[in-house]
Amino acid sequence: MNYAIVKTGGKQYRVQQGESLLVERLPAGEGDKVALEPLLVRDGDQLAGAGELGKATVSAKVVGHVRGPKLHVLKFKPKRGYKRRTGHRQELTRLEVTEIKLGSRAQSKAAKPKAEAKPTGAAKAKPAAAAKPKSTSAKAKPKPTAAKAPAKPARKRPAKSKESDDGA
Numbered sequence: 001m002n003y004a005i006v007k008t009g010g011k012q013y014r015v016q017q018g019e020s021l022l023v024e025r026l027p028a029g030e031g032d033k034v035a036l037e038p039l040l041v042r043d044g045d046q047l048a049g050a051g052e053l054g055k056a057t058v059s060a061k062v063v064g065h066v067r068g069p070k071l072h073v074l075k076f077k078p079k080r081g082y083k084r085r086t087g088h089r090q091e092l093t094r095l096e097v098t099e100i101k102l103g104s105r106a107q108s109k110a111a112k113p114k115a116e117a118k119p120t121g122a123a124k125a126k127p128a129a130a131a132k133p134k135s136t137s138a139k140a141k142p143k144p145t146a147a148k149a150p151a152k153p154a155r156k157r158p159a160k161s162k163e164s165d166d167g168a
Helices: 105-115 121-130
Strands: 003-008 011-015 020-024 033-043 046-048 056-067 071-077 082-088 091-102
Touching: 003 056, 011 020, 033 091
Parallel strands: none
Antiparallel strands: 003 011, 003 033, 020 091, 033 046, 033 056, 056 091, 071 082
């Protein structure tokens, strides 16, 4: 059983290949392919969690844009003559999941040498420029810290006399 947990629009959805779902409006046009952010992918016996999600892909096709059901919002305060009635319809996008793929480790190892291309002439010039000694400036010097003034001593209060003025 292949499925994935994806995140879009601040919500999480459990999806399977060929499944259709409604998500919050996406800026993609109708018929476009979108990549969804996988949080967890299960492909048969393999389970890809946080460490292996870089290899996992979940792609979907935008079927159309729709609006959700009308939600009525009523505000009422008794004995004050205050009544407000408004409504809201959420903008939604219907997606059809086209592919859930969990990349293998062999593919990711083969992709690493391609990503590390030899540096060009412009890239070689950068380390040489960075090796120049920088001139010392006033900003680079640490500012001397002023010693803090000692805390004021606590105010002395007159001692209470042991004799009381009760008249006894």
